Amino acid sequence: MDTEYKHGLGNYQQMRRLVLAVLVVVLFLALLFGQSTFPPDTPVHESIEMFGVLLIFLGIVGRLWATLYIGGRKSSEVVTGGPYSITRNPLYVFSTVAAAGVGAQIGSFSGIVLFAVLCAGAFHIVILREEKFLKEALGAPYADYLARVPRFFPRLSLYQEGDTGSFKPRLLLTTLLDGLVFLIALPAFELIDGAQLSGMLPVWFRLP
Secondary structure, eight states: OHHHHHHHHHHHHHHHHHHHHHHHHHHHHHGGGEEESSOTTSHHHHHHHHHHHHHHHHHHHHHHHHHHHHTTOTTTSOOOSGGGGTOSOHHHHHHHHHHHHHHHTTSOHHHHHHHHHHHHHHHHHHHHHHHHHHHHHHOHHHHHHHHHSOSSSOOGGGOOOOOOOSOOHHHHHHHHHHHHHHHTHHHHHHHHHHHHHHTSSOOOEEEO
């Protein structure tokens, strides 16, 4: 039965990666013809982009932090330490932070909000299905965890260091490679800015 649970959870984790990749690609394509109301190479535009870079790196580091604790234990025990003590889904939270950073690469405040909201909304569907699965897999301890720790928005007052368990470097590498999806946005949006300024790409809409 444990093998069945692990296989089922693996499907949800694969779904998370797929949702993340699809969101980034779709939003990237949609913004090929969009631009900020703040022109490229202006202080406001550049400041928003730099803030977005910070969000991307915060998201990647946060995902690695969460992986140190979850370490393949998600289907066998309730992990309650580190980031899992303040939110039940730190991987999704930090992925949303990184997605907001991707949205900032258009140099737009609304791009930050748009990417974050769409990413969080898509993950919410996955989270609900995953929670149902884990309730059956982990029983009462997980039900107690659900009652104590918020689903998404972190509650910092709950923080506990906890135990990382038996760390698996392979999982950390996988998480790092997943995070590279966000880093692709940095050169990609620079190329888009250049193409729009040169007239190679038309600008069909602008975001504040």
